[in-house]
Amino acid sequence: MTSSLSIRRLSRLAYGGIWSLPLPLWLAGFFLGPMILLIWLSFWDVKNFLLTPDFQLENWKKMLSAPYFWAAYLRTFIIAISAAALVSLIALPCSLAISFFLSVRARMVVLGLFVVPFFTSYLVRVYSWQIYLTENGIVMKLLAAIGIDSGSLLNTPLALMIGLVTLTLPLVIVIQSISMLSLDKTLIDAAYNLGCGPCRVLFATVLPAVRPGIVLGALFAFIFSFGDFVTATYLGGGKFTTMSILIADTVKSGQQWPRAAVVALMMIATLLITALASIAFAYRRT
Amino acid sequence: MNSLSEIKPARSVAPSELERPMSHAHISLRNIRKTYGDAVAVENLNLDIEEGKFVAIMGPSGCGKSTMLRMLAGLEDVSGGDILREGQWINELSIWERDMPMVWQSLALFPFLTVRKNVEFGLRMKGVGKAERKTRVLDWLQKLGLEGYADRGIDQLSGGQRQRVALARCLVTEPSVLLLDEPLSALDAHLSVQMQGELKRLQRELGITFVYVTHSHSEAFSMADTVVIMNQGRIEQAGSPEDIYLRPATPFVARFLGGSSIFDCKARRLKSGEMVLEGPDGSFKCTGPEMADLDEGQQVSLIVRADQISVTAKAGWAENEVAARVVGEEFIGALVNLRLETAAGTAITVQLQQRDMQALDIEVGTTVTASWHPEDGHIING
Numbered sequence: 001m002t003s004s005l006s007i008r009r010l011s012r013l014a015y016g017g018i019w020s021l022p023l024p025l026w027l028a029g030f031f032l033g034p035m036i037l038l039i040w041l042s043f044w045d046v047k048n049f050l051l052t053p054d055f056q057l058e059n060w061k062k063m064l065s066a067p068y069f070w071a072a073y074l075r076t077f078i079i080a081i082s083a084a085a086l087v088s089l090i091a092l093p094c095s096l097a098i099s100f101f102l103s104v105r106a107r108m109v110v111l112g113l114f115v116v117p118f119f120t121s122y123l124v125r126v127y128s129w130q131i132y133l134t135e136n137g138i139v140m141k142l143l144a145a146i147g148i149d150s151g152s153l154l155n156t157p158l159a160l161m162i163g164l165v166t167l168t169l170p171l172v173i174v175i176q177s178i179s180m181l182s183l184d185k186t187l188i189d190a191a192y193n194l195g196c197g198p199c200r201v202l203f204a205t206v207l208p209a210v211r212p213g214i215v216l217g218a219l220f221a222f223i224f225s226f227g228d229f230v231t232a233t234y235l236g237g238g239k240f241t242t243m244s245i246l247i248a249d250t251v252k253s254g255q256q257w258p259r260a261a262v263v264a265l266m267m268i269a270t271l272l273i274t275a276l277a278s279i280a281f282a283y284r285r286t
Numbered sequence: 287m288n289s290l291s292e293i294k295p296a297r298s299v300a301p302s303e304l305e306r307p308m309s310h311a312h313i314s315l316r317n318i319r320k321t322y323g324d325a326v327a328v329e330n331l332n333l334d335i336e337e338g339k340f341v342a343i344m345g346p347s348g349c350g351k352s353t354m355l356r357m358l359a360g361l362e363d364v365s366g367g368d369i370l371r372e373g374q375w376i377n378e379l380s381i382w383e384r385d386m387p388m389v390w391q392s393l394a395l396f397p398f399l400t401v402r403k404n405v406e407f408g409l410r411m412k413g414v415g416k417a418e419r420k421t422r423v424l425d426w427l428q429k430l431g432l433e434g435y436a437d438r439g440i441d442q443l444s445g446g447q448r449q450r451v452a453l454a455r456c457l458v459t460e461p462s463v464l465l466l467d468e469p470l471s472a473l474d475a476h477l478s479v480q481m482q483g484e485l486k487r488l489q490r491e492l493g494i495t496f497v498y499v500t501h502s503h504s505e506a507f508s509m510a511d512t513v514v515i516m517n518q519g520r521i522e523q524a525g526s527p528e529d530i531y532l533r534p535a536t537p538f539v540a541r542f543l544g545g546s547s548i549f550d551c552k553a554r555r556l557k558s559g560e561m562v563l564e565g566p567d568g569s570f571k572c573t574g575p576e577m578a579d580l581d582e583g584q585q586v587s588l589i590v591r592a593d594q595i596s597v598t599a600k601a602g603w604a605e606n607e608v609a610a611r612v613v614g615e616e617f618i619g620a621l622v623n624l625r626l627e628t629a630a631g632t633a634i635t636v637q638l639q640q641r642d643m644q645a646l647d648i649e650v651g652t653t654v655t656a657s658w659h660p661e662d663g664h665i666i667n668g
Contacts, residue, residue, distance in 0.1 A: 184392070187394055189361055189381070189394070190388075190394035191407070191411075192360075192381035193359055193361075193382075193384075193386070193388050194382075194407050194408035194456075195382050195383075195408055195411035195412050195459070196382055196407075196411045197382050197411075198382075204407075204410075208398040209396070209397070211398060285398060285403075285439045286399060286403060
């Protein structure tokens with residue numbers, strides 16, 4: 001009696017254990033391990049282009065006191081936050097239309113179309129933008145035809161934004177739409193019922209109610225833009241040194257892996273703080 | 287979201303209203319019809335609601351009671367007929383212009399706002415000044431015992447507290463009518479009874495009109511001045527709770543309220559000139575005033591309430607008697623609901639005291655005799 005009971009308990013424990021095993025394994029192997037390695041690496045030394053295990057603060061001192069590091073940091077932050085704001089603004093009317101004005105069928109088709117960009121490599125999509133934006137590109141030709149000579153659009157902040165919007169817009173629209181679709185429509189009726197007109201309802205009810213979705217979408221756009229290498233390299237032409245480009249340059253110049261680790265850790269810390277702050281803001285009640 | 291283009295210039299009186307005398311009712315529904323494609327949700331609905339009354343609309347699921355409430359609030363357009371408030375035609379007023387706040391079944395409280403901001407919402411929409419908003423919100427939070435919860439979120443409240451926030455949110459704007467759509471259905475029985483008392487007290491104190499949709503008999507009968515019973519998009523009966531309980535107008539009402547036995551009968555005049563009711567269960571006498579209006583051969587339903595039927599183990603000498611088999615018994619505290627079935631298949635419900643039941647010494651399957659006094663029968667056409 002007791003033994004059969006304990007066997008049943010054991011098997012239930014084993015069952016739960018098997019299912020929950022991959023998560024800690026994954027986190028330990030692919031997050032915690034590399035993270036510890038990265039932190040450790042940031043204290044190493046490079047002697048004669050060779051990595052030498054050590055414990056010295058030189059890398060941190062060097063990077064955190066370098067003006068070019070902070071310039072890159074600020075630049076990357078501004079680019080990422082601008083991209084997040086721009087993408088959220090572009091996505092908002094789209095998501096509102098998808099969630100409130102399209103029929104169920106049309107909604108499925110449109111949301112499906114927003115997944116299609118993920119079928120092709122982001123690199124390919126950025127490369128194709130080059131054809132449009134380059135000196136003799138399609139956009140230039142069209143502008144020249146109506147008498148505007150703007151030179152190359154490549155390597156401008158506009159090109160950077162175009163690349164980052166290409167990267168993040170579909171995802172942000174999907175995230176915003178899901179949060180709007182899960183909004184309880186009775187809340188909108190309740191707002192009307194309390195004398196809230198149709199223009200006001202957007203700002204008084206719909207947007208506050210879907211704020212978690214909007215913030216989450218913007219957060220994803222920020223994270224992707226902050227760490228992006230492709231757009232900064234191929235549409236920014238390396239003219240705008242971002243954190244990712246800084247990492248690549250630091251590694252290339254004299255095998256400075258420890259200093260690159262410092263940059264990477266600063267990026268991780270920034271993203272972590274931004275994510276926590278965003279989530280706190282998303283669920284704040286007013 | 288409704289578009290602005292739908293708002294038409296308001297007319298104070300409907301075209302069809304010009305030919306009719308003005309109504310003195312607070313809210314009048316005239317020949318209201320609502321169809322969804324071919325499906326008829328509400329048909330030929332006429333109802334006058336007097337100012338300051340507590341009106342409960344009840345009926346089975348899909349009877350059109352919620353549709354009616356939604357049409358009043360402006361959430362649904364009417365397909366035909368007129369809605370009047372104090373004689374004003376309000377058919378084409380938008381939801382946000384109607385000033386008929388509603389307590390929703392799901393409560394529909396704003397989860398992104400604190401309790402205080404939830405209650406303040408309607409005032410803010412009406413453009414009430416900040417200082418006045420603050421005092422009025424505080425006043426209502428106090429009235430409903432919520433003053434300690436003003437800065438909490440909705441998810442930090444209990445079911446009863448949320449209910450009160452929903453009420454405060456509507457009442458703070460001092461409306462003349464409050465719509466309630468099954469507001470207590472999410473509460474447990476104990477809390478529901480407590481809230482019923484509070485709702486009735488509030489309505490009396492404020493003196494405003496409550497239109498309360500529910501499927502619960504106890505809610506409707508314990509609170510309402512007028513009970514309206516709906517079925518298949520039509521009003522079956524509207525009257526005081528007592529009226530409906532004692533004199534159901536249709537077999538549907540009697541069946542819906544439960545607790546009554548219904549005998550299908552035909553009126554027949556005896557040689558003595560006396561009118562009796564004959565059916566598959568036998569011939570019954572009835573002394574109600576309705577008897578005088580019956581014609582020979584007219585099809586009627588004889589309704590007898592469960593508390594007016596007595597049961598004996600042996601056939602006795604009562605005037606109205608029918609033999610029936612015991613098919614079930616339900617104990618409700620000190621009372622027993624006995625379910626009987628006659629040879630003709632008619633279901634009879636009898637309510638007995640627990641100790642009378644024990645004295646009878648019967649069990650499921652026993653054949654007993656059910657009887658009632660001729661003055662206790664109630665006759666309905668059809």
